[in-house]
Amino acid sequence: MTYLAKPKLHHPSLAKNRVGYTRRDYEGKISTLCAGCGHDSISAAIIQACWELDIEPHRVAKLSGIGCSSKTPDYFLGNSHGFNTVHGRMPSVLTGAYLANRELIYLGVSGDGDSASIGLGQFAHLMRRGVNMTYLVENNGVYGLTKGQFSATADKGSRSKKGQTNSDAPIDLVTLALFMGATYVARGFSGDKAQLVPLIRAALAHQGAAVIDILSPCIAFNNHAGSTKSYDYVREHNEAVNRLDFFPQREEITAEYGAGELVQIRQHDGSVVNLRKLHTDYDPTDRIRAMSYVQEHAARGELVTGLLYVDADAGDLHEQIGTVEQALNTLGAAELCPGSAALEKINASLR
Amino acid sequence: MQKIEAVNDFVVKFANINGSGSASANELFARAILRMGVPVSPRNIFPSNIQGLPTWFEVRVTEHGYLGRRGGVDMMVAMNPQTWDQDVREIDPGGYLFYDSSKPIPRSRFRSDIHVLAMPLTELCNDTYSDARERQLFKNIIYIGALTQLLDIDPAEIEKLFGEQYKGKEKLLESNVQALHLGRQYARQNLKPIALKVERRDCVGDRIFVDGNSAAALGCVYGGATVCAWYPITPSSSVAEAFQRYTQKLRVDPTSGQHRYAIIQAEDELASIGMVIGAGWNGARSFTATSGPGVSLMTEFIGLAYFAEIPAVIINVQRGGPSTGMPTRTQQADVLACAYASHGDTKHVLLFPEDPYECFEMSAQALDLAERLQTPVFVMTDLDIGMNQRLSRPFTWDDRREYDRGKVMSREELDAGADFGRYLDVDGDGIPYRTYPGTHPTRGGYFTRGSTKNAYATYSEAGADYVYNMQRLRQKFETAKSLVPLPVLSAARFPARFAALFYGSTSPAMHEALDALAEQGIYINALRLRAFPFQNEIADFIASHAKVFVLEQNFDAQLTTLLVNEAGVNPASLVPILHYDGTPITARFITQEIAERVSKLNVRPLRENMVA
Numbered sequence: 001m002t003y004l005a006k007p008k009l010h011h012p013s014l015a016k017n018r019v020g021y022t023r024r025d026y027e028g029k030i031s032t033l034c035a036g037c038g039h040d041s042i043s044a045a046i047i048q049a050c051w052e053l054d055i056e057p058h059r060v061a062k063l064s065g066i067g068c069s070s071k072t073p074d075y076f077l078g079n080s081h082g083f084n085t086v087h088g089r090m091p092s093v094l095t096g097a098y099l100a101n102r103e104l105i106y107l108g109v110s111g112d113g114d115s116a117s118i119g120l121g122q123f124a125h126l127m128r129r130g131v132n133m134t135y136l137v138e139n140n141g142v143y144g145l146t147k148g149q150f151s152a153t154a155d156k157g158s159r160s161k162k163g164q165t166n167s168d169a170p171i172d173l174v175t176l177a178l179f180m181g182a183t184y185v186a187r188g189f190s191g192d193k194a195q196l197v198p199l200i201r202a203a204l205a206h207q208g209a210a211v212i213d214i215l216s217p218c219i220a221f222n223n224h225a226g227s228t229k230s231y232d233y234v235r236e237h238n239e240a241v242n243r244l245d246f247f248p249q250r251e252e253i254t255a256e257y258g259a260g261e262l263v264q265i266r267q268h269d270g271s272v273v274n275l276r277k278l279h280t281d282y283d284p285t286d287r288i289r290a291m292s293y294v295q296e297h298a299a300r301g302e303l304v305t306g307l308l309y310v311d312a313d314a315g316d317l318h319e320q321i322g323t324v325e326q327a328l329n330t331l332g333a334a335e336l337c338p339g340s341a342a343l344e345k346i347n348a349s350l351r
Numbered sequence: 352m353q354k355i356e357a358v359n360d361f362v363v364k365f366a367n368i369n370g371s372g373s374a375s376a377n378e379l380f381a382r383a384i385l386r387m388g389v390p391v392s393p394r395n396i397f398p399s400n401i402q403g404l405p406t407w408f409e410v411r412v413t414e415h416g417y418l419g420r421r422g423g424v425d426m427m428v429a430m431n432p433q434t435w436d437q438d439v440r441e442i443d444p445g446g447y448l449f450y451d452s453s454k455p456i457p458r459s460r461f462r463s464d465i466h467v468l469a470m471p472l473t474e475l476c477n478d479t480y481s482d483a484r485e486r487q488l489f490k491n492i493i494y495i496g497a498l499t500q501l502l503d504i505d506p507a508e509i510e511k512l513f514g515e516q517y518k519g520k521e522k523l524l525e526s527n528v529q530a531l532h533l534g535r536q537y538a539r540q541n542l543k544p545i546a547l548k549v550e551r552r553d554c555v556g557d558r559i560f561v562d563g564n565s566a567a568a569l570g571c572v573y574g575g576a577t578v579c580a581w582y583p584i585t586p587s588s589s590v591a592e593a594f595q596r597y598t599q600k601l602r603v604d605p606t607s608g609q610h611r612y613a614i615i616q617a618e619d620e621l622a623s624i625g626m627v628i629g630a631g632w633n634g635a636r637s638f639t640a641t642s643g644p645g646v647s648l649m650t651e652f653i654g655l656a657y658f659a660e661i662p663a664v665i666i667n668v669q670r671g672g673p674s675t676g677m678p679t680r681t682q683q684a685d686v687l688a689c690a691y692a693s694h695g696d697t698k699h700v701l702l703f704p705e706d707p708y709e710c711f712e713m714s715a716q717a718l719d720l721a722e723r724l725q726t727p728v729f730v731m732t733d734l735d736i737g738m739n740q741r742l743s744r745p746f747t748w749d750d751r752r753e754y755d756r757g758k759v760m761s762r763e764e765l766d767a768g769a770d771f772g773r774y775l776d777v778d779g780d781g782i783p784y785r786t787y788p789g790t791h792p793t794r795g796g797y798f799t800r801g802s803t804k805n806a807y808a809t810y811s812e813a814g815a816d817y818v819y820n821m822q823r824l825r826q827k828f829e830t831a832k833s834l835v836p837l838p839v840l841s842a843a844r845f846p847a848r849f850a851a852l853f854y855g856s857t858s859p860a861m862h863e864a865l866d867a868l869a870e871q872g873i874y875i876n877a878l879r880l881r882a883f884p885f886q887n888e889i890a891d892f893i894a895s896h897a898k899v900f901v902l903e904q905n906f907d908a909q910l911t912t913l914l915v916n917e918a919g920v921n922p923a924s925l926v927p928i929l930h931y932d933g934t935p936i937t938a939r940f941i942t943q944e945i946a947e948r949v950s951k952l953n954v955r956p957l958r959e960n961m962v963a
Binding site for chain 2: 322
């Protein structure tokens, strides 16, 4: 963390995006996390992605559970409404918020303890329902705020800083998300911003439940030899299946690709995801194959990253339950109250 | 032998087997009497089971309009061999036993002080119908037919009800009418007349016949709830199901066919309250319906909503505890659990409806209160009100009524430079302003968290900030006193030394008991509490009487505790009278308990310091 206050004045020459904001306008309070924390890199990637996507900051609602990761929404998008909810229950609060107003962009930030341990149920059910949101898991395999206990994503056999060996099988959130029906599933690494920013951009544009499991090493409690979530370990075992270029619907596609290496996916909102294949055998539109692919590589000790699955035609919960286009929180008595005449009819039917 | 004689004032209890189709037949019986202008009060006493276990349906016929459970049985319709002995025992001396005599029952299992009406129902059915399901279902209608004959219930009323039920299904209508008359004919030819009669009256008026859960759901529709998140739990499930039913009719956009509501059946109560809080935070009116075990699961979230000051409405249809407790029995045993739900220093607004009318009113009002006070509000109904159809005042709605959305700062106000402090008390009522997410590009955004904050919602662990917040919350709770419904006084005809406090579903039995006590010369001033926090009038009322009986349907005298804790009442002046066996409290119970205590309290020693 830094104790240096950020200057409030911005340099006049800072570049502005199409909606008139500089990158600094997407920042929040100064982080209180440890220096070198992977989570801070993720916050920076969120800031970058939102700025690049020309999202007005106040149109984003950012929700989190409890833990180091869940503190981070205070450190980006300072003009957005944020909600630090209870441990493991961000998904339900976000679902309710999203039901109330379908017009905002919903960003859920959680950690591995918050999502895979205490919150596994809500994580799974949110995917099932197809809530239109971006769900970032800042995954470091350890409880930071309570000083170093294993979380449910810690690999079997990995060692804690205090020397204990984890004997429980790990939960792979990517596989779980695929299984539970998430329609955009990716894995990233906080140390690879070039990969992460486009993953977040495409996830924000995705109309449905988008999950990114982001390996985000804990510098204080899980960055030692014997950990499988350390910077070194993740770098050594990272197997990126693709490189992603994301183009919002209005942007012209500028990148050039070699023959046979491109997968192009047009999403529901008109945006285009261009994937540069790094593994020629990988098809990110095949959900069943994605699950086994991730597991096969995990068995070899490889950590598959990149855009693992996307259903470009995904629908969201509001579509499924047929709610009106207008945000429910804007409806007044005129639209909601059936009035006394209707009530009189109901009374008559009850006699 | 004595014969119970009564016109329009008796209790018929049906003993059936769950899943046999008896419930709809018995309801038909109750409705037919209602249609004759005579009030009835039916109660379903059912097991936590779908098929096979015993179930009872008690119909009180009451020209006086006493809708509480009376206690005692004048006529038993014993259709369940499993519970025969218990059912026969329950009949008042001189009462009647109607039973299926197809299989002989030994004489030792009858009583000599009751009148027996034997009808070979199974035989009759087997002779008339060949299909097994028809035999089962029409058996119910045949006994209803026999009862209409015995009790002088107009068969035309039942036929009319059949007509409404089987509109367009002529064949079903016809066979039901046939079964009805089969029963009537048998009774006319073979059964001795009895002295319980229904006579046509005009005592129902414009009242409606509805269950409290449907009424609460309709209150949520009228009160503007757009988000309902719930998890099935007896006895509350029918609240959300009724909300679904009503919104499908009343809340569909006429042009697009789209819904002006969202209903989510969540994976558990943790998720349902989470969704309600998320929706409330984002400016939609939202509610959940649950029962005690659900409230237990929700308490962490309820604490967050209390401190983060988020509107939420929780309809608690109370039952016996714990989770594997008495899910199909009624109690008022969640008063303390809800008043103080969650860790930390929390207190919540509770509303106590007495009947379906108030379930409707208070559910709609709870949505206003939750937004005005920015806090969770409980509607404390129970199984007795929620799952039984009750004769009730018709629902009313004033079309000029606006929803009270509380203190919400708009984009215009923020543009005009209003000082926005999310947890700042600007006008002394303890209620701060809030903004909906997405209101303004640069102003009014804030980060919502529990209690580690200052008045401007910035992270703070400073003691002074915490103290400010707690004192403001206390002020807010004071403000709530002026907003929640006032208690209702039923004053005795003559000046009274004694008083009674009661709430919720105890109401009809209490009013009947007050009449019965007055007949005995015992005059009681009765106050029905309708909300927590308690207004100061309640403490004044208690202080102005020698003793105050507190009627509750729980074991621990929970409201009494709350009165002592929160209203500064002298505990010695309160005398709890508690009914907690899972059945609804009866007028007979209340009358007896109060009369006994009053007679003891009125005893004067003959000489000083000596007991009489």
